[in-house]
Amino acid sequence: MLINMTLSEFIDETASNSPAPGGGSASALAGALGASLSSMVAELSMGKEMDEGTKNKAKGTIRICKDLIRELKEGVDKDTQAFNRVMDAFKMPKATEDEKNKRSEAIQEAMKEAAELPYETALLCIDVMNVALDMLKAGNKNAASDAAVSGFMGYAALNGAVYNIKINLNSIKDTEYANEMRAQAQGLIKEGDLLLEKIKSAAKETIG
Numbered sequence: 293m294l295i296n297m298t299l300s301e302f303i304d305e306t307a308s309n310s311p312a313p314g315g316g317s318a319s320a321l322a323g324a325l326g327a328s329l330s331s332m333v334a335e336l337s338m339g340k341e342m343d344e345g346t347k348n349k350a351k352g353t354i355r356i357c358k359d360l361i362r363e364l365k366e367g368v369d370k371d372t373q374a375f376n377r378v379m380d381a382f383k384m385p386k387a388t389e390d391e392k393n394k395r396s397e398a399i400q401e402a403m404k405e406a407a408e409l410p411y412e413t414a415l416l417c418i419d420v421m422n423v424a425l426d427m428l429k430a431g432n433k434n435a436a437s438d439a440a441v442s443g444f445m446g447y448a449a450l451n452g453a454v455y456n457i458k459i460n461l462n463s464i465k466d467t468e469y470a471n472e473m474r475a476q477a478q479g480l481i482k483e484g485d486l487l488l489e490k491i492k493s494a495a496k497e498t499i500g
């Protein structure tokens with residue numbers, strides 16, 4: 293499993309000429325790191341010297357991040373599995389008309405899954421950006437830069453996931469499905485852009 297590799301192994305495996313992992317898994321990993329940083333800032337905001345409001349917010353953030361981290365970690369391997377299914381479908385025989393039809397059907401099916409998986413990642417990354425913004429505004433000020441990095445990782449992961457959705461949609465023949473999902477994906481980009489501006493101004497305010 294990719295998620296059980298060392299950091300060094302994962303980076304080298306990504307760099308190699310083997311087709312997987314690709315940008316989809318890298319996006320999920322970036323999102324997981326983003327969530328883990330917000331979790332850390334929340335943990336650092338639970339001290340005795342913190343006021344009750346801050347501690348309550350931090351407690352909620354820790355809970356949310358725990359789920360985000362688990363799901364995004366799962367996404368690292370799930371994305372590669374989904375993309376591998378696309379590659380396997382392309383390798384199916386295409387000598388006869390029947391084989392061609394079966395292969396085309398398998399490619400279309402696999403493409404939809406390979407688009408839906410990063411869509412799940414993208415949704416989770418919106419949440420990463422939200423917790424990062426919360427921690428920048430209300431968390432321990434000494435760790436404000438960690439909250440900012442969390443937000444930027446969430447943004448990179450969100451946009452990365454969305455471009456993986458879109459590249460797969462470009463190969464999907466079901467135009468109704470593709471158009472609907474493209475609109476959803478575009479909505480997430482817009483949401484991410486708004487959150488990024490808020491994260492940048494909160495970081496500027498707190499850190500300089």
Ligand SMILES: Nc1nc(=O)c2c([nH]1)NC[C@@H]1CN(c3ccc(C(=O)N[C@@H](CCC(=O)O)C(=O)O)cc3)C=[N+]21
Nearest residue numbers: 310311314315316317371374375406407410456459460
């Ligand atoms: N959910 C999802 N996750 C992705 O990571 C994802 C995706 N969708 N959609 C498309 C892009 C593109 N990408 C590639 C990675 C490696 C090769 C690669 O190494 N290709 C070899 C072929 C390898 C072979 O055939 O075994 C080549 O072109 O020579 C190609 C493309 C991952 N993507």
